[in-house]
Amino acid sequence: MIRLVVAAALALAGLDVAAAQTLRVGDQKGNSQAVMEAAGVLKDVPYKIEWKEFAAAAPLLEALGAGAIDTGLVGDAPFTFAAAAKIPVKAIAAVRQSRAGLAVLVPEHSAIKSFDDLRGKKIATGRGSIGHQLILAALEARGWQASDVQIVFLAPSDAKVAYTQGSVDAWSTWEPYVSQEEVLFKSRLVITADGLTPGLGFQVATPNAIQDKRAQLEDFVRRLAAARAWSQGNVESYAATWGKLMNIPPAVPLNWLTRAKIRIAPIDDGVVADEQKTIDLYDRWGLIRQKVNAADIVDRSFGAAIEQGAGL
Numbered sequence: 269m270i271r272l273v274v275a276a277a278l279a280l281a282g283l284d285v286a287a288a289q290t291l292r293v294g295d296q297k298g299n300s301q302a303v304m305e306a307a308g309v310l311k312d313v314p315y316k317i318e319w320k321e322f323a324a325a326a327p328l329l330e331a332l333g334a335g336a337i338d339t340g341l342v343g344d345a346p347f348t349f350a351a352a353a354k355i356p357v358k359a360i361a362a363v364r365q366s367r368a369g370l371a372v373l374v375p376e377h378s379a380i381k382s383f384d385d386l387r388g389k390k391i392a393t394g395r396g397s398i399g400h401q402l403i404l405a406a407l408e409a410r411g412w413q414a415s416d417v418q419i420v421f422l423a424p425s426d427a428k429v430a431y432t433q434g435s436v437d438a439w440s441t442w443e444p445y446v447s448q449e450e451v452l453f454k455s456r457l458v459i460t461a462d463g464l465t466p467g468l469g470f471q472v473a474t475p476n477a478i479q480d481k482r483a484q485l486e487d488f489v490r491r492l493a494a495a496r497a498w499s500q501g502n503v504e505s506y507a508a509t510w511g512k513l514m515n516i517p518p519a520v521p522l523n524w525l526t527r528a529k530i531r532i533a534p535i536d537d538g539v540v541a542d543e544q545k546t547i548d549l550y551d552r553w554g555l556i557r558q559k560v561n562a563a564d565i566v567d568r569s570f571g572a573a574i575e576q577g578a579g580l
Contacts, residue, residue: 290316291477294328296476297321297444297462298513300492303530306502306509307495315484323395323424332547338477339485343442344468344546345401346394351565352547352556356475359566361489361574362539363469365530369443370402370461373431376454380437383459384410384511389437392427396555398465399440401546404553405464414553447524448516465549466542471532478567486573493511493532493577500529532578534571 274394295301301319304310310317320337322328325346333355341363342350350357351502372391374380380389382405393399403419414519418434420427424445431439438458439449449455461467470524471492473485507521514521533539545563576578 289481290318291339291438291481291482291488292318292320292337293488294320294322294331294337296324296328298471298510300341300495302510302513303489303499303506304495305513306506307498309491309495309498313487313491317488324397326394326396329355329357332472332474335474335476338481339471339473339488342470342472343401344543345397345398345550346396346545347470347472347565348546348550348560349396349556351560352550352558357472357565358478359470359535359539359543360473360485360531360570361493362472362532362533362535363471364533365467365469365528367461367463367465367467368457368527369446369524370398370441370467371446371457371466372399372402372406372438372440372448372459373446373455374438374458376435376456378437378456380458385413386438386458387416388418390420390435391438391440392420392422392430392436393440394423394427395421397519398442398461399421401465401549402461403440404549404555405458405461408549408552409464419532443524443528444510444514444516444520447520451520451523452517466545468539468542468546473567486490486570488572489532489536489570490577493574494579496530496532497578499525500531526532532574535566535568536571540566 328340328342329346329350332340380386391403393403422430427439430436470488477485477546503525507518507525510521511518540562547562548562550556
């Protein structure tokens with residue numbers, strides 16, 4: 269059914285196979301590629317997709333800014349930093365999911381039982397990441413100052429080492445790292461983003477790609493939306509494909525995807541309002557030099573393709 273919808277949509281898009289260009293797609297931990305492969309929507313793509321793997325959003329956005337890739341998947345927090353830094357990038361689709369997979373973790377036998385116990389403690393996360401966003405939101409909710417915790421800025425791989433070795437007391441991170449720690453190492457979640465942050469993700473693209481590769485981008489987000497819709501009822505198949513692609517036990521993605529309920533949504537007023545909340549949070553904490561208007565950093569013109577893929 270999905271393949272028929274995609275094929276029909278492809279014809280409507282008027283995509284010229286002979287003139288098709290390569291679409292360079294940035295991914296994080298096989299996120300988009302795995303679900304699209306599992307759903308079978310990559311089998312008849314009439315242009316080449318060149319996948320580029322990134323450990324986090326920051327280097328992916330740097331690659332976008334340098335013109336090394338055309339589009340990619342990022343969280344709302346790093347996207348906000350990129351926009352404030354004038355990196356030429358726009359959100360063309362939103363990723364909605366449960367916020368329970370964005371969390372502050374502590375080791376299984378840690379004496380820390382709640383976020384309140386982290387006053388004065390060291391928390392690892394990526395600068396400008398959604399993990400950083402969660403810490404700030406948690407501090408603000410308690411009326412704390414930035415100095416009430418010690419934020420240690422580390423890339424995911426370095427944060428994992430510091431966390432495992434006990435150099436930090438907690439790790440504020442995202443999926444699939446959260447499920448990996450929960451399932452394989454029995455880490456505990458002391459707080460999640462539920463009720464604290466919008467929990468948005470974005471498929472973003474460069475202005476040049478939006479202009480020069482619009483047909484490919486429309487087709488890609490249509491297929492991605494279809495794949496995410498398929499995944500809602502086929503979590504085990506998706507988890508198996510992701511686990512194989514990333515060489516990680518399937519129990520990890522199964523834990524992640526069962527609660528995530530990831531879907532692709534058009535950029536609408538609700539998305540813009542939620543992104544503005546993230547912008548305003550960073551503005552209040554003095555982390556962005558220039559106030560950004562969320563409406564200026566999104567592109568709503570891909571809505572029809574997304575709705576078609578998602579079957580809306």
